[in-house]
Amino acid sequence: MENLDALRQKIDDIDEQMLQLLNDRMEVVKEVGHLKAHHKTVIYRPEREKAIIDRLAKLSKGSFNRSAIEAVFHQIFAISRNLELPERIAYLGPMNSFTHQAAESRFGALSEYLPLTTISKVFDAVSTGKVRFGVVPIENNQEGIVADTIDLLGKHDLNIVAEVAMPIHFAFGTKENSVKSIKKIYSRDIAFRQCKSFLGEFFEEGQVELIPVNSTSKAVKMAAEEEGAAALCSHVAAREYALPILYENVEDSEDNFTRFLILGKEIVNKQSGKDKTTILAKIGDNPGALVNMLQDFYQAGINLTKIESRPAKEGKNFKYWFFIDFEGHIEDESAKAVMMVNRDKIKFLGSYVRMC
Numbered sequence: 256m257e258n259l260d261a262l263r264q265k266i267d268d269i270d271e272q273m274l275q276l277l278n279d280r281m282e283v284v285k286e287v288g289h290l291k292a293h294h295k296t297v298i299y300r301p302e303r304e305k306a307i308i309d310r311l312a313k314l315s316k317g318s319f320n321r322s323a324i325e326a327v328f329h330q331i332f333a334i335s336r337n338l339e340l341p342e343r344i345a346y347l348g349p350m351n352s353f354t355h356q357a358a359e360s361r362f363g364a365l366s367e368y369l370p371l372t373t374i375s376k377v378f379d380a381v382s383t384g385k386v387r388f389g390v391v392p393i394e395n396n397q398e399g400i401v402a403d404t405i406d407l408l409g410k411h412d413l414n415i416v417a418e419v420a421m422p423i424h425f426a427f428g429t430k431e432n433s434v435k436s437i438k439k440i441y442s443r444d445i446a447f448r449q450c451k452s453f454l455g456e457f458f459e460e461g462q463v464e465l466i467p468v469n470s471t472s473k474a475v476k477m478a479a480e481e482e483g484a485a486a487l488c489s490h491v492a493a494r495e496y497a498l499p500i501l502y503e504n505v506e507d508s509e510d511n512f513t514r515f516l517i518l519g520k521e522i523v524n525k526q527s528g529k530d531k532t533t534i535l536a537k538i539g540d541n542p543g544a545l546v547n548m549l550q551d552f553y554q555a556g557i558n559l560t561k562i563e564s565r566p567a568k569e570g571k572n573f574k575y576w577f578f579i580d581f582e583g584h585i586e587d588e589s590a591k592a593v594m595m596v597n598r599d600k601i602k603f604l605g606s607y608v609r610m611c
């Protein structure tokens with residue numbers, strides 16, 4: 256075992272060097288913090304963080320690949336930001352929800368988190384300054400948009416600071432050793448819909464009762480307490496209640512992604528070179544109104560990545576808001592031109608680094 260000792264000594268030496276470098280980095284971050292405080296500018300700069308990760312991913316020659324760099328450096332950034340100014344983050348709870356995981360992927364393990372029971376409460380917490388940032392789901396690529404989030408973006412004056420795209424995997428957790436003894440499965444409606452093939456393949460018609468609950472965490476809790484019960488849940492939630500996982504990744508589609516938004520009060524992002532902008536457009540009730548606006552985007556050479564109509568919920572008439580995502584930054588000359596001619600119809604919601 257001499258070899259092992261020698262190798263471990265090497266690891267210890269490297270760890271010491273890393274620790275020293277991390278402390279040096281924090282000292283520089285503190286100076287940045289003082290400058291920002293002096294100029295009263297915002298702390299969180301997702302576009303700078305993205306640029307750091309891009310640069311390091313290109314530089315990396317060893318087995319520490321892009322995903323590894325992302326995982327470690329997002330923690331380092333979050334710790335740095337907390338040093339500049341402690342951050343409180345609200346998210347659509349409960350704890351261990353997918354939104355919680357999305358929040359932790361950007362704000363790290365050390366931030367203070369506030370799980371809230373509705374999307375509306377998350378918007379309120381950011382609007383009233385109770386927290387600096389809020390994290391909410393906006394769409395799932397299998398299920399479509401989260402209407403609440405879009406409607407609340409219309410009502411509040413908040414900005415989209417960043418987007419996070421996260422793969423959604425469901426696990427099948429139970430204390431039972433075989434699916435044969437399972438009589439009840441707890442989960443959210445959406446999970447039952449997204450795991451249809453698994454349920455059809457593993458269970459006989461009428462064998463199990465599918466019981467919808469508000470969160471997958473709740474589902475895990477129920478399954479952990481009851482005989483003959485199971486939960487469709489996330490890994491993280493199963494771990495929290497020590498519920499054994501019988502099958503992993505039981506979702507129908509391998510490409511099951513949810514997009515989350517990070518909301519804040521200040522407009523934070525500068526152009527990064529790979530941005531996305533979100534607006535709400537209230538278009539007149541006359542022929543060609545929508546075509547005219549789309550024509551403006553076309554002529555400016557701007558690619559729309561999403562357009563979704565939502566009822567304006569004003570008066571008895573059917574009026575619509577259009578929720579639009581396009582490639583580019585609000586400060587790009589092409590985008591400025593479109594915004595200028597349509598300024599009385601458009602509510603700007605944010606320009607941020609494009610992640611998907």
Ligand SMILES: C=C(O[C@@H]1C=C(C(=O)O)C=C[C@H]1O)C(=O)O
Pocket residue numbers: 284287298299300301303304307331332333335336
């Ligand atoms: C240190 C800064 O502040 C924050 C922390 C960063 C970091 O740790 O590198 C990067 C961007 C900001 O979110 C900065 O703006 O450079």
